[in-house]
Amino acid sequence: MANNEVKNAVGRMVPTQINGQEAIPFKGLNKHRPTGRKFGPHIPTTIDYPTDGNKVIHSLKEALQKAGLRDGMTISTHHHLRNGDLVANEIFRIAHDMGIKDLVWFPSASFPCHEPVIEYLKDGTIHHIEGSMNGPLGRFTTRGGMKGVGILRSHGGRVQAVQDGEVKIDIAVLAAPAADKFGNATGQRGPSACGVLGYAKPDYLYAENVIVVTDHLVDFPCFPMEIEGNYVDSVALIDKIGIPEKIISGTTRITKSPDRLLIADLTARFVEATGMLRDGCYMQSGAGGTSLAIGYFTHQILKKKGWKSRLGFGGSTQYMVNMLEDGTMEHILDAQAFDLEAVRSISENRNHHQYPVFNAYNFHSKGNLTSMMDIMILGATEVDVNFNGNVVTHSDGYMLHGIGGWQNCLHARNVILPVPLFRDRIPVIRDEVTTIVGPGELIDVIVTERGIAINPLRQDLLDAAKGSGLPIKTIEELKAEADRICGKVSKPKIGDKVVGAIKWVDGTVIDVVRNIEA
Amino acid sequence: MATIATAGNKGKSVRSDCFVSLELTTKGSIEIDLTSKVKNLFGDAITATCHEVLHFYGIEHAIVTIEDSGALDYVLAARLEYAIKQLTGTGKEFLPRMLPQNTYATARDRYRRSRLYLPGNTPKLAINAGLHHPDGLILDLEDSVAPAKKDEARILVRNTLLACDFYGTERMVRINQMPLGLDDLEMMIPHNVNLVLLPKCESADEIKALETKIEGVKTKHNCNNPVWIMPIIESALGVMKAYEIATASEHVVALAIGLEDYTADLGTQRTREGTESFFARCMLVNAARAAGIQAIDSVFSDVSNMEALRQNVLTSKSLGFDGMGCIHPRQIPIIHDAFAPNDKEIDKAQKIVNAFYKAEEQGLGVVSLGSKMIDPPVVKRAQRTIHMAIEAKKISADWRESYGK
Numbered sequence: 001m002a003n004n005e006v007k008n009a010v011g012r013m014v015p016t017q018i019n020g021q022e023a024i025p026f027k028g029l030n031k032h033r034p035t036g037r038k039f040g041p042h043i044p045t046t047i048d049y050p051t052d053g054n055k056v057i058h059s060l061k062e063a064l065q066k067a068g069l070r071d072g073m074t075i076s077t078h079h080h081l082r083n084g085d086l087v088a089n090e091i092f093r094i095a096h097d098m099g100i101k102d103l104v105w106f107p108s109a110s111f112p113c114h115e116p117v118i119e120y121l122k123d124g125t126i127h128h129i130e131g132s133m134n135g136p137l138g139r140f141t142t143r144g145g146m147k148g149v150g151i152l153r154s155h156g157g158r159v160q161a162v163q164d165g166e167v168k169i170d171i172a173v174l175a176a177p178a179a180d181k182f183g184n185a186t187g188q189r190g191p192s193a194c195g196v197l198g199y200a201k202p203d204y205l206y207a208e209n210v211i212v213v214t215d216h217l218v219d220f221p222c223f224p225m226e227i228e229g230n231y232v233d234s235v236a237l238i239d240k241i242g243i244p245e246k247i248i249s250g251t252t253r254i255t256k257s258p259d260r261l262l263i264a265d266l267t268a269r270f271v272e273a274t275g276m277l278r279d280g281c282y283m284q285s286g287a288g289g290t291s292l293a294i295g296y297f298t299h300q301i302l303k304k305k306g307w308k309s310r311l312g313f314g315g316s317t318q319y320m321v322n323m324l325e326d327g328t329m330e331h332i333l334d335a336q337a338f339d340l341e342a343v344r345s346i347s348e349n350r351n352h353h354q355y356p357v358f359n360a361y362n363f364h365s366k367g368n369l370t371s372m373m374d375i376m377i378l379g380a381t382e383v384d385v386n387f388n389g390n391v392v393t394h395s396d397g398y399m400l401h402g403i404g405g406w407q408n409c410l411h412a413r414n415v416i417l418p419v420p421l422f423r424d425r426i427p428v429i430r431d432e433v434t435t436i437v438g439p440g441e442l443i444d445v446i447v448t449e450r451g452i453a454i455n456p457l458r459q460d461l462l463d464a465a466k467g468s469g470l471p472i473k474t475i476e477e478l479k480a481e482a483d484r485i486c487g488k489v490s491k492p493k494i495g496d497k498v499v500g501a502i503k504w505v506d507g508t509v510i511d512v513v514r515n516i517e518a
Numbered sequence: 519m520a521t522i523a524t525a526g527n528k529g530k531s532v533r534s535d536c537f538v539s540l541e542l543t544t545k546g547s548i549e550i551d552l553t554s555k556v557k558n559l560f561g562d563a564i565t566a567t568c569h570e571v572l573h574f575y576g577i578e579h580a581i582v583t584i585e586d587s588g589a590l591d592y593v594l595a596a597r598l599e600y601a602i603k604q605l606t607g608t609g610k611e612f613l614p615r616m617l618p619q620n621t622y623a624t625a626r627d628r629y630r631r632s633r634l635y636l637p638g639n640t641p642k643l644a645i646n647a648g649l650h651h652p653d654g655l656i657l658d659l660e661d662s663v664a665p666a667k668k669d670e671a672r673i674l675v676r677n678t679l680l681a682c683d684f685y686g687t688e689r690m691v692r693i694n695q696m697p698l699g700l701d702d703l704e705m706m707i708p709h710n711v712n713l714v715l716l717p718k719c720e721s722a723d724e725i726k727a728l729e730t731k732i733e734g735v736k737t738k739h740n741c742n743n744p745v746w747i748m749p750i751i752e753s754a755l756g757v758m759k760a761y762e763i764a765t766a767s768e769h770v771v772a773l774a775i776g777l778e779d780y781t782a783d784l785g786t787q788r789t790r791e792g793t794e795s796f797f798a799r800c801m802l803v804n805a806a807r808a809a810g811i812q813a814i815d816s817v818f819s820d821v822s823n824m825e826a827l828r829q830n831v832l833t834s835k836s837l838g839f840d841g842m843g844c845i846h847p848r849q850i851p852i853i854h855d856a857f858a859p860n861d862k863e864i865d866k867a868q869k870i871v872n873a874f875y876k877a878e879e880q881g882l883g884v885v886s887l888g889s890k891m892i893d894p895p896v897v898k899r900a901q902r903t904i905h906m907a908i909e910a911k912k913i914s915a916d917w918r919e920s921y922g923k
Contacts, residue, residue: 258847259646396558424533424588425556449649485645485683487591492558 010388010436014509018501019128019148021166026510029441034507038364039165041208053182053220055234060087060213061094063236064171067209069095072102072127073170076207078199079109080175080187080336084246087175087213089113090238092120100125102147106167107131108158108199109402113246121146130167131158132402133500141499142399144515150399150500152392155199155335156361156368156408157503162202163364166507172207174200175241179214180222183232188224188347190216192242195316195337195346197226198356204231215241226354252317252339254296255289259420259449264290266470267377267418267447268297273468274461276375276414279307284409285377287315287338290418294377295319302328313360313369316342316352324351333369335360335405361408363505368411376412380419382433385475387440387455389417390433392502392513395426397434397494399513407505410442414461421448427482427489429453429475436511437502446475453478493517523604525670526597527639528585534642536589540601541581548572548579554586567591571598574612592681593641596674603669611673614681616709623743624688624712626771629653629906630748630812631841632853633690637662638671644678648685650847656690659702660717668694672705679709688712690748696724700731707732708739712746713771718779719749720756722766729767745769748814752776753783757798760805772812774843775802790826792833803838817843824852831856858910859903867903868913870896872921 005013008025016023024032049055057063075095077088088107093116095103103126105117110129115136120126128148133141141150153161161167176185177192187197192215204210204227212227213236255261271277277298285291296319302309308327312320314334318341323329325345333355337343345352360369370376381401382390391406393399409415419428429446444461446453451473454461465472483489493516500513521542528537536554550565557564568582571594582598589597592614599612633654636643639662647655657678663671679689691706692715693699699716706714716728725747732745747769751757757780764773777795781788788794799815806813815834818827831853834842841857844850859867869887874897877885885892907913 258650261848262646262649396556425590426559426588449646485590487560487563489559490562 008509010439010510012436012511014501014512015498018151018498018509023501024508026504026508029439032506032508034164038163039168039206041206053229055183055232056181056217057234057236060090060173060211060236060238061098063211063213063234064091064094064173066234067171067211069098069100069171071100072104074104074106074168076106076169076172076203077108078174078197078203079107079111080194080197080199081192081242081247082194083111083113084192084243085111085113085175085241086243087173087241089116091173092117092125096120096123096125102127104148105129105131106169108155109404110134110137112136118145130161132404133399134402135400138399138401142397142513142516143518144495144497144499146499149498150513151503152403152500153503154361154403154407154505155357155405156363157403157505157507159202159358159361160363160505160507161503162206163362164507169203169207171209171211172200172203173211173213174203174227176212176214176227177241178216178218178222179212179227179235180218180220180229181235182220182229183210183212183227183235184220184222184225184229185212185214185227186222186224187226188343189218190214192216192240192244192247193343194242194247195343196334196354196356198335198354198358200227201356201358204228209233211236213238213241215239224354248337248343249339251341252287252292252319253289254292254319257289260290261293262449263418263420263447264293264297266449266452267294267416268301269468270445270447270452270465270470271298271375271416272301273470274464277301278374279305280310281374282311282313282372283309283375284313284373284412286379287317288379291377291379292317292319294418295323298375299323299328313355313373314338314342316345318342321345321352324349333360357405357408361405361505363507368408370408371411371413373409373412374414376409376415378406378409378415378417380417380428382428382430383417383419383443383446383475384430384433384440385479387443387446387475388433388436389438389440389443390435391437392500393435395430395434395489395492397492397514397516399500403437403502407438410438414445415443416445416447417443418447421450421478421482422486425486427479427486429479429482430489431479435502435513439510446478448478450481451478520605523601525600525604526589528587532587532642534588534590534593534645535640536584536586536594536597538594538597538601539583540598540605542577542605543579543581546579548577549581551581551583552586554584554588556586556588563591564594567594568598571595571602571612575602575606575608575610577602589641590645590681592677593674596677600670600673603673611676611705614677616680617683620680620684620689621710622686624746626744626746627812628688629841629909630688630772630814631857632844632850633688633814633841634847634850635662635692635817635843635845638675639663639667641674641678644682647847648683648687650850651685652687652844652847652850653841654688654690654713655684656692656715658692660692660694672702676705676709679706679711690715692717696727700727703731703735707735707745708741710741710743712743713748714745715748715750715774717750717776718752718756719763720753721759722762725749725763725766725770729769732769746771748772748774750774750776751798751802752779754780757801760802761808764805764809764811770809770811772814772840773802773806774814775799775816777816799837799839807838812840813838815839815842817845818849819845821846821849824848827852828856855910857906858912859907863903864907864912867900867907868917868921870900871904872918874900875918
């Protein structure tokens with residue numbers, strides 16, 4: 001273990017220097033309060049931009065050169081093109097060809113399609129990633145392949161880091177399904193339509209240089225202006241920015257697994273029995289099969305009772321759109337659209353609104369949407385007996401998922417994690433999670449197929465669930481049950497070298513990921 | 519004699535199972551080559567179980583290759599036992615510990631609305647099956663197990679009976695057809711099987727032979743819990759003999775019908791309307807009622823069509839059936855709901871049961887409703903209806919407190 005490590009407020013050893021920058025150990029919930037002024041990019045003037053508004057450049061390479069691409073710069077991208085993104089790999093291919101070194105990639109999320117980036121990490125084009133390291137990238141990082149230390153942030157944490165200057169974006173390269181010559185851009189139209197572009201908001205507001213990349217140039221003005229041309233340096237027109245069928249899942253589907261349906265049914269009954277589900281409630285659930293099933297079941301309960309949800313916060317899907325269209329939900333606030341029905345709805349329905357995570361999740365905001373949400377359904381790879389949660393690593397120590405909005409959503413009034421008690425023999429409830437991504441104080445309920453555990457901090461929920469007929473157990477009872485079925489878990493062999501740092505929403509380091517020998 | 523044997527399953531869709539290859543050698547120690555997704559969490563546990571089983575059989579020199587897909591201990595032990603059995607012919611059984619919660623007995627007339635079939639040699643489906651609360655769980659040794667896999671499946675089913683929690687559902691095993699089925703019993707009966715399903719039953723003699731065998735194994739192993747019998751009628755001859763079969767033993771608690779084989783025997787096709795099996799179904803219900811036991815309908819095989827299932831159950835119920843088989847957990851709530859009494863039935867039952875309690879409270883020996891006298895079996899049936907209604911959450915358990923107010 002390196003010498004400059006200290007124990008943080010959740011008892012994890014974390015370094016005080018990461019990638020040559022000072023790192024603040026997690027101090028506990030609501031203890032860190034940065035002061036001073038927000039970061040701002042340099043002052044531009046209109047003198048330097050064409051008076052006819054035409055910023056189009058017919059090559060991404062030229063746009064990058066014009067932006068002054070050089071060694072050590074931080075390049076940001078958004079992930080609205082999901083697993084169909086062609087732009088990020090192209091940036092680093094160009095940088096590699098130009099012989100550029102030690103870049104920092106700052107994506108809002110990475111996907112399996114970004115596996116080619118591994119080559120550029122190996123050859124030093126990229127020094128490290130600050131964002132998420134999923135699948136193959138996560139495995140590569142865990143095995144110590146990255147030159148620097150990977151930094152993982154929540155979607156909200158990404159905004160925080162940009163606003164307080166922890167991360168200074170040199171060039172934002174923002175894929176846009178449709179854009180005009182001036183740089184106004186939208187995600188609603190074009191061959192690579194993805195719905196919304198909310199994740200790009202901190203990038204275009206705070207980057208020193210902003211490149212909009214499109215394959216679908218429309219006449220000025222492009223509406224709605226999800227990216228505003230006034231912030232854009234150049235518009236790179238290329239052949240293809242994405243692979244449509246990999247951007248949007250044509251349809252998202254409720255799980256067919258009987259075990260997951262059972263968990264979903266228990267969750268829906270729990271939110272009904274405890275009164276969280278009520279007329280006018282605010283709710284959010286994801287696009288995973290179990291989440292969708294919970295959404296569907298709660299929809300049926302609302303209909304039966306004649307109740308309406310005032311708003312749903314998306315990741316929107318056809319199931320949420322169904323609620324909007326049959327009047328069970330009054331508004332959808334949307335950070336990203338997951339399927340074609342959601343994309344259709346957002347361009348047709350005036351009660352389906354864009355709502356970037358910039359506004360929903362940001363720590364340096366004057367209040368946040370998430371803390372107002374009544375029902376928050378989230379996942380986890382592991383939870384421990386102190387209700388701490390992990391979404392980044394698996395129990396074998398490998399980093400395989402990003403944080404997404406998970407940490408930010410933990411601030412909701414009622415946080416519920418519906419998870420199976422074990423997956424392929426691996427218990428989900430542990431004595432200690434492999435990596436603490438969220439502190440137990442914020443996680444209220446664990447719903448498994450074998451029972452529901454309520455955080456003892458939530459006496460109100462324990463009381464509300466009494467007499468409900470639901471299988472309420474302690475988390476220790478659930479853990480004992482999993483251990484009885486699965487057997488004794490050995491400690492995996494994990495090294496000392498820090499390969500990844502997990503930032504809490506306030507920018508402090510809540511835990512680290514250490515290397516595993518291949 | 520062969521020195522290498524294999525057991526178990528591997529492949530992309532395989533979960534909670536493992537594939538074991540065992541080679542007995544004459545010298546050297548025990549070498550274990552393990553590949554597993556859970557190796558760095560359960561590698562030690564897997565190796566320990568492996569040594570324990572080999573030691574139990576006195577094997578000191580061997581090369582064991584395990585391709586694991588998250589098998590639980592009792593599954594791994596079953597696979598190893600079968601590999602060893604093939605090479606040494608041993609009759610010794612390596613028994614996992616019986617879970618204390620698996621030792622219950624079941625009542626002759628308990629609900630048997632739904633019974634979920636689980637293929638005997640597919641461990642992943644059994645682990646959570648009880649959580650879906652069917653009335654019964656069937657570990658199947660017959661049609662879902664290929665002839666070459668019968669021995670292997672027996673060992674796994676036995677271990678499942680011991681080590682897998684059934685969560686209070688009736689513990690059922692479908693044995694093979696007679697006479698092969700008799701061999702299945704030796705390994706199953708000692709481990710608290712509540713009910714044996716006998717497929718393709720055509721005579722009372724089969725039931726008698728089955729009963730004798732079961733009682734023999736029970737005595738040998740000192741088992742006290744009753745083992746009920748549910749014959750499955752699947753042929754024209756079986757239908758004609760239904761009453762004889764139903765009354766062949768006091769352990770027969772239900773008659774089930776299997777329509778796939780029955781329609782094949784008739785030389786016709788199974789249709790959604792079920793006209794071709796109308797006679798057989800009526801015969802079966804009639805025979806069961808005459809014998810005072812339950813009548814159980816065939817499975818509905820379209821697992822994606824819940825509305826058609828519901829209609830099917832309602833038809834079953836109207837013919838007089840008490841339950842039916844299912845092949846997917848999603849079918850269970852639909853079956854329970856559709857077999858539950860409807861409002862009219864509940865209303866009538868409440869009147870009768872209320873009259874019964876009133877008569878009791880007033881010390882009257884005779885129950886009457888209006889000018890009609892109510893016979894005890896009618897009261898009993900009404901009580902059953904009420905119980906089912908409470909169970910299906912259609913009325914509350916203390917319904918009488920507010921009844922008539």
